[in-house]
Amino acid sequence: MPIKRRKITVVGAGFTGATTALMAAQKELGDIVLVDIPQLENPTKGKALDMLESTPVQGLDVNITGTSNYEDTKDSDVVIITAGIARKPGMSRDDLVNTNAGIVKSVCENVKATSPNAYVIILSNPVDAMTYVAYQTLGFPKNRVIGQSGVLDTARYCTFIAQELNVSVEDVRGFVLGGHGDDMVPLVRYSNVGGIPIEKLIPAERIEAIVQRSRVGGGEIVNLLGNGSAYYAPAASLVQMTEAILKDKKRILPVIALLEGEYGYNHLFMGVPTIIGGDGIEKVIELELTAEEKAALDKSAESVQNVIKVVTG
Numbered sequence: 509m510p511i512k513r514r515k516i517t518v519v520g521a522g523f524t525g526a527t528t529a530l531m532a533a534q535k536e537l538g539d540i541v542l543v544d545i546p547q548l549e550n551p552t553k554g555k556a557l558d559m560l561e562s563t564p565v566q567g568l569d570v571n572i573t574g575t576s577n578y579e580d581t582k583d584s585d586v587v588i589i590t591a592g593i594a595r596k597p598g599m600s601r602d603d604l605v606n607t608n609a610g611i612v613k614s615v616c617e618n619v620k621a622t623s624p625n626a627y628v629i630i631l632s633n634p635v636d637a638m639t640y641v642a643y644q645t646l647g648f649p650k651n652r653v654i655g656q657s658g659v660l661d662t663a664r665y666c667t668f669i670a671q672e673l674n675v676s677v678e679d680v681r682g683f684v685l686g687g688h689g690d691d692m693v694p695l696v697r698y699s700n701v702g703g704i705p706i707e708k709l710i711p712a713e714r715i716e717a718i719v720q721r722s723r724v725g726g727g728e729i730v731n732l733l734g735n736g737s738a739y740y741a742p743a744a745s746l747v748q749m750t751e752a753i754l755k756d757k758k759r760i761l762p763v764i765a766l767l768e769g770e771y772g773y774n775h776l777f778m779g780v781p782t783i784i785g786g787d788g789i790e791k792v793i794e795l796e797l798t799a800e801e802k803a804a805l806d807k808s809a810e811s812v813q814n815v816i817k818v819v820t821g
């Protein structure tokens with residue numbers, strides 16, 4: 509059998525979906541199918557064709573197509589779901605729950621029918637609850653249903669640490685646990701720059717300011733943009749997760765996973781450090797937490813649980 513290119517479907521051809529498609533193509537991760545609603549079929553085809561016409565200039569051997577027909581997405585290896593409405597200034601991500609739950613459910617019914625073996629990455633907000641909706645609708649094993657929040661939240665946190673110290677972003681390591689809300693938990697104790705704990709390099713009150721800015725990092729962009737939310741860093745995060753799966757990289761990345769006892773939570777989707785490789789979420793890594801860290805995580809888990817209750821009734 510000839511070896512075929514991988515197939516990546518991106519559902520939702522808006523700001524994040526289109527940017528994700530282009531960034532994935534730029535890494536030649538596979539052929540890309542961009543999907544949006546039938547009313548937007550022509551603009552979706554137009555965006556895909558415009559991206560495709562950039563490939564000779566960039567030297568990229570990938571195909572990029574736009575559609576509203578899920579038959580065109582058949583047998584995708586990875587499906588990325590960005591469909592849904594985004595918040596505006598003054599809104600919380602949780603305000604999107606009812607509209608986006610309906611959208612994610614209908615998208616997942618189509619994905620289940622056409623790409624039953626896909627690894628599915630969910631971005632639509634409120635993303636912890638939307639990952640739960642996707643898991644319920646798809647009926648796929650838990651390792652194949654993965655929510656995106658921690659890669660982005662960690663990227664923001666690391667950006668601010670690098671800025672603070674005026675050092676390369678490449679040397680900053682850290683991660684953010686918990687739900688994708690304002691009570692997410694950046695883990696200071698496990699953060700370092702070139703192996704040096706940040707607590708040795710940055711005064712405590714500046715670390716606290718960085719933690720706080722990271723927690724509300726999504727809102728900072730929403731307020732600056734005025735009519736939508738972040739999409740460059742979210743798209744880069746989705747592409748890093750997709751690459752980890754398609755290249756079986758076994759990256760340690762914080763993603764939204766189904767917890768069944770880990771960290772003391774059950775039947776809860778929330779951000780935790782994991783190993784991501786060719787079989788999706790291959791392992792949830794459990795870290796020892798201090799009482800203070802666990803209390804912060806409990807608070808975040810409670811917020812996620814409250815949103816999940818809205819969709820479970």
Ligand SMILES: NC(=O)c1ccc[n+]([C@@H]2O[C@H](COP(=O)([O-])OP(=O)(O)OC[C@H]3O[C@@H](n4cnc5c(N)ncnc54)[C@H](O)[C@@H]3O)[C@@H](O)[C@H]2O)c1
Binds near residue numbers: 594631633635
């Ligand atoms: N989890 C995260 O870290 C994170 C980061 C960024 C954005 N988001 C969320 O991702 C979602 C998309 O954000 P955006 O900025 O790309 O929004 P956007 O409005 O630019 O794009 C959303 C697209 O989804 C499409 N869509 C709606 N219903 C659909 C359906 N049933 N099938 C296919 N497509 C459908 C819309 O037509 C639109 O083109 C929002 O809910 C936003 O809050 C989450």
Ligand SMILES: O=C(O)C[C@H](O)C(=O)O
Binds near residue numbers: 594601660727730
């Ligand atoms: O903040 C938002 O509404 C979008 C996204 O969740 C983000 O963190 O940028």
